[in-house]
Every structure is written in structure tokens, then in C-alpha cells.
Amino acid sequence: MSTFLQKLSRTVGHHFSPHVHGAPILRLRDVRVEYEQTVALDNVSFEIQRGDRVAVVGPNGAGKSTLFKVIAGVERASAGTVEIFGNEPEGHICIGYVPQRSQIDWNFPVNVADMVMMGRVSKIGLFRQPRREDREHVRRALEQVGLTDLAKRRINRLSGGQQQRIFIARALAQEAELLLLDEPFMGLDAAAQQSIFEILERLGTRGVTILVSLHDLNMASKHFGKVMLLRSRLLGYGAAAGVITAEHLVAAYGAHLHMVKTADGALMVSDTHCEGCE
Amino acid sequence: MSAAAWILLTGALTGVACGLIGSFLVLRRMAMLGDAISHAVLPGIAIAFLLTGARQSATMLIGAALVGLLTVFLVDVLHRRGRLQHDASIGVTFTFLFALGVILISLFGRYVDLDQDCVLFGEIAFVPWDTWIVGGSDLGPRAIWSLGAALFVNALFILLFYKELKLMTFDSVLARSMGVPVTAVHYGLMGCVALTTVAAFESVGAILVVAMLVVPAAAAYVLSERLGVMIALSALIGGLSAILGFLSAAALNVSIAGMMAVAAGAIFAAAFVYHTIRRPLRARRITEPITE
Numbered sequence: 286m287s288t289f290l291q292k293l294s295r296t297v298g299h300h301f302s303p304h305v306h307g308a309p310i311l312r313l314r315d316v317r318v319e320y321e322q323t324v325a326l327d328n329v330s331f332e333i334q335r336g337d338r339v340a341v342v343g344p345n346g347a348g349k350s351t352l353f354k355v356i357a358g359v360e361r362a363s364a365g366t367v368e369i370f371g372n373e374p375e376g377h378i379c380i381g382y383v384p385q386r387s388q389i390d391w392n393f394p395v396n397v398a399d400m401v402m403m404g405r406v407s408k409i410g411l412f413r414q415p416r417r418e419d420r421e422h423v424r425r426a427l428e429q430v431g432l433t434d435l436a437k438r439r440i441n442r443l444s445g446g447q448q449q450r451i452f453i454a455r456a457l458a459q460e461a462e463l464l465l466l467d468e469p470f471m472g473l474d475a476a477a478q479q480s481i482f483e484i485l486e487r488l489g490t491r492g493v494t495i496l497v498s499l500h501d502l503n504m505a506s507k508h509f510g511k512v513m514l515l516r517s518r519l520l521g522y523g524a525a526a527g528v529i530t531a532e533h534l535v536a537a538y539g540a541h542l543h544m545v546k547t548a549d550g551a552l553m554v555s556d557t558h559c560e561g562c563e
Numbered sequence: 564m565s566a567a568a569w570i571l572l573t574g575a576l577t578g579v580a581c582g583l584i585g586s587f588l589v590l591r592r593m594a595m596l597g598d599a600i601s602h603a604v605l606p607g608i609a610i611a612f613l614l615t616g617a618r619q620s621a622t623m624l625i626g627a628a629l630v631g632l633l634t635v636f637l638v639d640v641l642h643r644r645g646r647l648q649h650d651a652s653i654g655v656t657f658t659f660l661f662a663l664g665v666i667l668i669s670l671f672g673r674y675v676d677l678d679q680d681c682v683l684f685g686e687i688a689f690v691p692w693d694t695w696i697v698g699g700s701d702l703g704p705r706a707i708w709s710l711g712a713a714l715f716v717n718a719l720f721i722l723l724f725y726k727e728l729k730l731m732t733f734d735s736v737l738a739r740s741m742g743v744p745v746t747a748v749h750y751g752l753m754g755c756v757a758l759t760t761v762a763a764f765e766s767v768g769a770i771l772v773v774a775m776l777v778v779p780a781a782a783a784y785v786l787s788e789r790l791g792v793m794i795a796l797s798a799l800i801g802g803l804s805a806i807l808g809f810l811s812a813a814a815l816n817v818s819i820a821g822m823m824a825v826a827a828g829a830i831f832a833a834a835f836v837y838h839t840i841r842r843p844l845r846a847r848r849i850t851e852p853i854t855e
Contacts, residue, residue: 357740376742384736393590393733394790403730407741412723439788459741 304379308371310335310463310494311356316365318351325351327517329365333496335462338489340505341498343515344538349498350385352515353465356496357382369463378407381456383466386448391441398436400451401426404459419458426457430484446477453484464488466497470504482508502529567813569691569704574805574823576710577763578775582801583717584755585780586794590732591752594781595650596638598773599657600753601760603634605664605769608761613671624709624761631757632750634660661769685768685820687809706765713762717755721794724748729790767820774824775801782827782834800830 311333318326326348333339341349354360355367358375359382367374374380381404395403404426405419427433430450435443440451449469456464470478485495485508499505505512506525514521514528516537521528564572588597607630611623634656641652687706695702702708721728731738731745739745756776763772783797807830808823815822 354736357736359736359739375740378741380740382737382740384734388736389734394784394787394793395729395733396789399729399789400733403726403733403737406726406730406738406743409726411727415726455737 304369305371308368309333310337310370312366312368312371313356314366314368316355316362316367318348318355318360319363324517326355326362329515329519331513331519331522333494335494336489336492337511338485338495338509339497339511339513340509341496341513341515342500342502342505342537343520347516347537349515350467353382353467353496353498356380356463356465377463378459379462381459381461381464383452383456383464383469385467385471386445386452388467391443391448393440396437396439397427397432397443397451398423400440401454401458404455404457404461408460422458422460423454426454429457429487430454431480444477446473446480449473449477449481450484453481453488457488462493464493464495466495468498468500470499470501478504502534505529564703566691569707570687570819571806571809573687573690573704573706573710573766574809574819575802576707576714577766577772578779578801578803578805578823578827579798580710580714580717580759580801581763581772581775582779582783582798583714583721583794584752584759585776585801586783586797587721587728587732587752588756588776589780589784590790590793594773594777595653596635596753597756597760597776599638599653600631600634600757601764601769601772601776603657603660603664604628604631604757604761604764605661606630606667607664608764609664609667609671613667624712624758627761628754628757630660631760632754634757635750635753684770684818685764685766687766687819690766706762709762710766713755713759716758720751720755724751728752767823771820771824774827775804778824778827778831779804782831785831785834785838800827800834804830 309332312331314330316326316329317324329348329352341352343349351360355362356369356374357380358367358369358373358377369377369380401423402415402419405415405422409415409419424433424436427436430453432447432450432454435447440448443451452469453464453466469481473481485497489495489510497509506529509525511523512521512525512528513519514533514537520536521530521533585597588594604627607627608623611626614626615622637656638649638652641647641655642649645652647655690704690706693705695705695708727738727743727748730741731743731748735745759776760769760772763775767775779800780793780797782800783793787793787796804827805823808826809819811826812819812822
């Protein structure tokens, strides 16, 4: 009955979870998520501090998207706890969830500024209209990702890199403190990837915490302070050198792993899974 | 007002009310759920009619709207809990409820003034004579009042929840993660669809109301660049279809409801052709380099 009441209270208004002072921005304890017969996440525990920039890597189906959805509060853990600033993971305006680009209908009739304004919805509140302050947030967010000129352009006339940047602008307009980016680099050319890195680096220096799921292990170790290796279970978390090791990689990629030791001691690894078939 | 004027007004109100709410059905890819609701409200209409003995009563509107919500709920339960495909869940739910309604009407229809054809295909021509009389004074056709109420509720709902509807339609995951009451707003929308369907069933019938819900919105979708414009255009096209449909039906002496749906289809076809012709032109205009 009490869970029913909780559910009811969640359905009747924007639901905000308060923050507990001094708690880490994100803490997972023994989190398990099951779908039908498969276990997407199992016994995952970690803590993330404010300002961390974490690359989440692992093979397809490793539970990267599930992890983000559990943190965003749209999937429920069947066991274990997820805490955002010491509180339950639902109704946190401070979480900027950025889905994979393919998850969004880019023919939706909105322009760039409209889409960024969507990040303000909870801040504006029920039954209220955007005010000057909200428009100012949108303007600044677009400025930070360099898309000011495209504010009036319809979103189906953007390149992949521009689409990714509006997503980030939307999270900025939301004043998100924790950014969850699901495969933001997929399908982008090198120049577009570089511009996303630069934006993320700038956000990092401003204390925004960033979790990014990606496929490219080199990219993970080069551009991110911490790396999290996932395959349903958490195989390693910390500085890249300690996580991306031969032992961990075999555990993560298993049979799909091709490892070649070269004469100069470098390790070559390839994940034979196709990209984007998750 | 002459009978023809009442019929025109009824049609226009139907078109505008359906067009307004239909735009969200189309964008949320729920056109077929709209179809399901429009059929499944039939037992609600039948039961309310048997209880009150009057068409277009408030009881009927509310009763049928509740059955509409029940439909959405059942589809959801079959799909989520029963792990049945979404389209199959819709198929199972609405045919069952619809058939139940048909049976109720054929069982009791002979005792009361409610016939199958009228419910299925609408009888907008009779609207002017079914007036609402309160304390001896004639307040005009009942259909005008119920459609007016549906239109008012739809407009109010969209105005109040505009940004929430927009966000949850575009990106429901972000909406839920920010604490937007997605489920409540969704059921509210479905309630509006059910209410509109019931209010409209007499003028266009249970079968063709889906044409008014979906076709004007689809035409508006093809033509619009922004959501607000699409909603306004959808309402406009809905009203226009009704008026054109009525006038051509009168000229050809054919079914008014049928002609309204045909007019909506014709407007959609025109919009679609215009869009496909215009697209290459516009594409040329925007080939300015997409800067990274």
C-alpha cells in the first residue's frame, strides 16, 4: 500500500528528490537489473565524486545503457541501491540524460532553441510558461556549444555532430550537474568528436560530473580521467592504466577478443562486435 | 439558426476538437490507440444511454471517457504484464469492447432510441432536432454543448501541459528522469481522446472519428516546422474538412460523415503532394554548408 501511495504521489506532480549534504554525487551498491531471462547488471557498486569524468566501456550488451537508465531513474534496480546526492534516483533535475542519437525522432517539429528549452521544463514548473530567465539559459547553452547561429533551424536539418551538441546544450540549459551521455561519439567524424571532447573538457573544469559510454578504449584512456569497464559486472574502475589490462579485457570481451602482442610490447585489441547493434 | 447552420457548426466543432488532440496522437505514434479508444467507448455509450435514455448527456460523456481510459489501461497491462505485442494488445482489447457495445445495442436498442447505424456511422443530419431543454427553454442542440465541452477540455489540457506533452513526446526518458508526471499526463491525454470521441460519435460515428483524429494532424505534420504551428494547423484543417465535407455532401446528396472524412483525406493528399514537390526546392535552399 505504501508503495502504491508513493507511486501515486509520483504521478500527480513533478517529483523532486532533495539532496543530502556531503553525499557523493552518485553511489551504487550491489545493483542488479534483470530483464526476463537476462541479467543486464549484476552486483555493481561504485562511487563517483563531483567533477569526475568517467568513460564507461564494455562490449555491446554489457549494460552501459541500462546503467545510465538506472541512474536516471527510468529503470528500477531489482536489487541494490542507487543514490544521487544520497537520495533515490528519480526526479533529479540535476541529471542530464542524453540518449543515443538514434533513440530520438529528429523529424519532430521543433527547432534548435525549442529543443534546448525542453531542458528547462522541470525548472519552469507545472502550469508555467518560459520566462526571460529561461530564454537566457537557452541562449547561453547554445553559445557554449557554438550553435547560436542555428537557434532557429529545424532539428532535422543538422549534422550528427550538431545534434550531439544540442543534446549537450539541452543538458546545460537544464543546469545538470551530472551528465550521462550514451554513445555520443558513435557515427561522428574525427572533427565532430574533437569538438565534443573540447566541450566536455570545458564542462569538467567547471565541476560538471560526466559519464560517457563509448566503444573506443583508446579514446577512453586518452580523454577521460577514469575508466569503468563493464560486462554486467563491474570489472574495473579507476585510472585507465589500472583498468585497461589484458586480464580485465579478456574478462570483458572474452571470445570476441583478438589480442596481438607486438614486438615493442604494445597490446592490440579488437572487439569484433559490430557497433550500434545493441 | 437554421438546421444547416447547426450541422455545419457541429461538424466544425468536431473537426477542431479532434484536430487539436489528434496532433499529439500522431506525434506519439498512437494513432491506432486513438482508433482503439474510439471503438472501445461503445459499451460505455450503450450503458450510459440505457441508464439515462438520452444521447449526449454528461453521464454518457463521462461514462464513455472512463471506458476509454480502461481501454488504455488494459492495452498497457496486456503489453507490459502479459508481454503481448503492442498492436496485438490493442487488437484484443478494442475488438472485445467494441463487440460488447454492438451486442448491448442490438440487445436493448429495440427498446430505446439508439440504433447501430447511427452509432457506427453518425447521423449529423439529425443533430439540430436533438436539443437540450432545461426548464422549458431550448438551449440548442445537445451535440453542440458536448462538442463545445470536449473542445474546451482539449484546449485547456494542451495549454496547461504543453511543455510537458512536448518533452515527453520527444524524449520520454529525459522527461521521466526530470520528474515530469509522464503517466498522469499520458492518461490525461487519453482521457481527452476518449471524451472527444464520444462527443463526436454522433456526428461522424465511431468508425470515422479516427479519420478526424488522425488525418488533419497528419496533414499538419507534413506542413509544419514547429509544434505550435502543427497543432493550430491541425485544428484548422479539421474544421475545414468538416465544412468542405458538409457542403459537398449536401451538393451530392451523400453521407455527411463519409464526405467529411473524404475531405480530410483530400486535404492530406494535397498537403502531401505539396510537401514532396516543395522538398527538393527547399533542399536546394538549405545546402549551405552544414558547419561543424
